[in-house]
Amino acid sequence: MTRAGSLDGIRVIDLTQGLCGPFCTMQLGDAGAEVIKIEPPAGDFARRMGPPFVGDESAVFLSLNRNKKSVVLDLETSLGRQATALLACDADVIVEDLGPGAAEKLGLGYAQLHGANNKLVCCSITPFGENGPLRDRPGSELVVQAMAEYTASLGRIGDPPIRVGADIASLNTGIFAAQAILAALFDRLRTGEGQRVAVSEFGSLLHLRGIMWHSMSDPDDWYGFHLDHYTKPPDSGYQAKNGPLYFILRRGSNEDWDRLVMELGMEEVLADRRFADYGRAATSIGRYATEVKPIWEKAFRNRTREEIIDLVKSVGGDAVPIMDYPSLLVHPQVAALEAISEIDHPTAGRFKTVRPVARFSETPDSIRLAPPMLGQHTEEILRAAGLGSL
Amino acid sequence: MAKILEGIRVFDLTIAAVGPWATKLLGALGADVIKVEAPGGDRLSHAVPPTIKGSSVLYISANHNKRMIELDLKKEADRAIALKIIEQSDVFVQNMRPGAVERLGLGYDVVAQVNPRMIYVAASAYGRIGPMAGEAGIDPTVQAFCGWCGITGPEHGRGEMFRHLAHLDLTTATTITQSVLQALIARERTGRGQLIEIEMLTAAMALQTTRLAEYFATGEQPAPLGSAAATTAPHQAFECEDRRYIAIGVERDEQWSGCCEALKLAELISDPRFETNSLRVKHRAELIPILAERLKTKPAAWWTMRLNNERVPNGPFLTFEELRRHPQVLANGHIVEIDTPHWGRMYVDGLPWKFERAPAGPIRAGGKPGEHTAELLTELGIVDDRRAGVSK
Numbered sequence: 024m025t026r027a028g029s030l031d032g033i034r035v036i037d038l039t040q041g042l043c044g045p046f047c048t049m050q051l052g053d054a055g056a057e058v059i060k061i062e063p064p065a066g067d068f069a070r071r072m073g074p075p076f077v078g079d080e081s082a083v084f085l086s087l088n089r090n091k092k093s094v095v096l097d098l099e100t101s102l103g104r105q106a107t108a109l110l111a112c113d114a115d116v117i118v119e120d121l122g123p124g125a126a127e128k129l130g131l132g133y134a135q136l137h138g139a140n141n142k143l144v145c146c147s148i149t150p151f152g153e154n155g156p157l158r159d160r161p162g163s164e165l166v167v168q169a170m171a172e173y174t175a176s177l178g179r180i181g182d183p184p185i186r187v188g189a190d191i192a193s194l195n196t197g198i199f200a201a202q203a204i205l206a207a208l209f210d211r212l213r214t215g216e217g218q219r220v221a222v223s224e225f226g227s228l229l230h231l232r233g234i235m236w237h238s239m240s241d242p243d244d245w246y247g248f249h250l251d252h253y254t255k256p257p258d259s260g261y262q263a264k265n266g267p268l269y270f271i272l273r274r275g276s277n278e279d280w281d282r283l284v285m286e287l288g289m290e291e292v293l294a295d296r297r298f299a300d301y302g303r304a305a306t307s308i309g310r311y312a313t314e315v316k317p318i319w320e321k322a323f324r325n326r327t328r329e330e331i332i333d334l335v336k337s338v339g340g341d342a343v344p345i346m347d348y349p350s351l352l353v354h355p356q357v358a359a360l361e362a363i364s365e366i367d368h369p370t371a372g373r374f375k376t377v378r379p380v381a382r383f384s385e386t387p388d389s390i391r392l393a394p395p396m397l398g399q400h401t402e403e404i405l406r407a408a409g410l411g412s413l
Numbered sequence: 414m415a416k417i418l419e420g421i422r423v424f425d426l427t428i429a430a431v432g433p434w435a436t437k438l439l440g441a442l443g444a445d446v447i448k449v450e451a452p453g454g455d456r457l458s459h460a461v462p463p464t465i466k467g468s469s470v471l472y473i474s475a476n477h478n479k480r481m482i483e484l485d486l487k488k489e490a491d492r493a494i495a496l497k498i499i500e501q502s503d504v505f506v507q508n509m510r511p512g513a514v515e516r517l518g519l520g521y522d523v524v525a526q527v528n529p530r531m532i533y534v535a536a537s538a539y540g541r542i543g544p545m546a547g548e549a550g551i552d553p554t555v556q557a558f559c560g561w562c563g564i565t566g567p568e569h570g571r572g573e574m575f576r577h578l579a580h581l582d583l584t585t586a587t588t589i590t591q592s593v594l595q596a597l598i599a600r601e602r603t604g605r606g607q608l609i610e611i612e613m614l615t616a617a618m619a620l621q622t623t624r625l626a627e628y629f630a631t632g633e634q635p636a637p638l639g640s641a642a643a644t645t646a647p648h649q650a651f652e653c654e655d656r657r658y659i660a661i662g663v664e665r666d667e668q669w670s671g672c673c674e675a676l677k678l679a680e681l682i683s684d685p686r687f688e689t690n691s692l693r694v695k696h697r698a699e700l701i702p703i704l705a706e707r708l709k710t711k712p713a714a715w716w717t718m719r720l721n722n723e724r725v726p727n728g729p730f731l732t733f734e735e736l737r738r739h740p741q742v743l744a745n746g747h748i749v750e751i752d753t754p755h756w757g758r759m760y761v762d763g764l765p766w767k768f769e770r771a772p773a774g775p776i777r778a779g780g781k782p783g784e785h786t787a788e789l790l791t792e793l794g795i796v797d798d799r800r801a802g803v804s805k
Contacts, residue, residue: 029599041664042623054595068665071690072644075630083644086626133769150726153767155744163662163726165640165648170660170728172736174640174650176577177565184640184650184658184730187575188564189621191584198587203766205594206442210417210771212601218770226765229736229747231583233762234430236748237474238463239733240759247462249470252576259571260557269557269574307553308461308578343554347563347572348628348635351618359543362615375629377619381592385607386599 028055038119046197052090053379077371093395152223167192171228196227248308263328270342275301279338287322416443428455432508433475434586440478476779483783508536531606559617566637646693657713671723753778
């Protein structure tokens, strides 16, 4: 018997599709909530994202929908809308990404649902925020990254834009949505009342770039890693004989520094002011790191990255290999953290995914349900709600 | 109106960005966050450029909504004060290198003994078990390690780092905030606090869960694709006649016909190669040149208008100079200006959430190290023997 998660007994009605909302509700499910994923007859559009597919299931969909039950209800029919409203009467949370005002038009707005269930927490997720001229615009992962200037920290000036490879606009917003819902649930424990909460993808990414906005508020000098990355070339780490690595020097002593320099045959840098202070400004985010990189790479040319990593660590620095997924996933640290879970799916078979991140000593997150097949739980849920005849 | 975390006190023993940003968000929700620093603070927080009037922007930005107290926890008198604060706190957050906080005598076991209701977060780069247990890590080293450079970069080119070296820090931070809220809910039911462990590495992997899923499904490393998405198409940047780029993102099948209409390529709607998203992903190499060629024939403004008319997700590549005046940003408070006591007027990140009944914020600048020491000790009814000793 597993111990109850922190949201044990909480029921979530999930009207979202794609990446952002589903990532949010998956985390609520991981925390122990019962998540009822209401899908249109054609299913969440993430079911069609890909290839790759595992069996008939989209790999992307599988990674975002564990711990949920799928109920097909067509919100374009009054029957579907009424059934959804009825489920919301009995629920603790409803999450929707239908667009500003759209839930109200379907009779599923906060004011309408709150009348029947004043404990309900209602979370709205939009691409750009609920006010302003772009409030009704549809968004996408890249569109939000582009508008929040994330691509300005990648690639070369004048070259075609490059996106952040991970789906950050969607997934980071999913985290903020989960926070907002949790905060409102906590508030409900004290006040007895639910409330409406809202997040946006644009707002989330602009929040996460906040150090930048501070940096541009009249800095003492236009220098520092939150400013000069606009103009720096792409950084792919330091190339060693058998692959790239990344390193930082920071806790050095005189002896350590001398030994590092001598072992690498870099004695000429001892007179180079850019390598002053044990090379601190000559690596990583240091002021001279970009311009002195070729000096390091020359010294690394005939050494394996494992040798260099050991050497850097022996002088009190930090060093890691730059890894791709195959090397990451066989790394003993990933195994030690049990970062990957396996889930059995009725048609896709056993598949791997990243486990819930936080480990709670008393109310642990858990994986209890495989991602649902479309409509897998329609009958079960509707029958239990007294809607068996639908 | 009471704020959501009013009455919740946070003992903040955090450094750099990961821990501080997490507690700053708790502060925005109304918690009383007490940031505890050793005299001089940690070097990373205070020395990293850029600076504003001599203070590191990293420190300023990650420590809003807090009060600052200085304690030298290596000294017994200061540690005793810390324990008194801990008795009156609900949440303890630390992100020191594993082992460091135990050496200060403030590991989970000690703290839970003093205060069994404490929610204690231990955040680290790579965790406290395994061959890398105890290794320190910061955003760029975790970026390097976690596989994220391999999926970002030009098509057929080398993978590259995200040069705004804070994203994985703040992703971990937000995961901490989320877990604290979870544990606060749980505590109402169980009456007990608990230990929460979070690694940056796992948080960084969870942020890549959709991309890792591609690898698990195929056994092949997903290659960098420039601006393009891997599992939806067309979803990338296109250059227009005026050499401006626009981002177009067709994620839903119903957006495809609108995209074709907007680009005056209606014949593609019924083209069997492109009928569904998965067909378009499969035939990306045939599809993209057709669209790219068309988009080059007219300026970005023309395509933006037409795509908006058809409700196809699209947008420009904006810069800060445009963002800080952008009506959408202003209307939603995504970036806001605040007055600060030491650093003048500043642009700061807006709050990531809106609460209808219990608004979060307003954002208030933290302060300099130790700025609130006397005020806090008086308020908590803690006699500062150290000062008494000095005056004797």
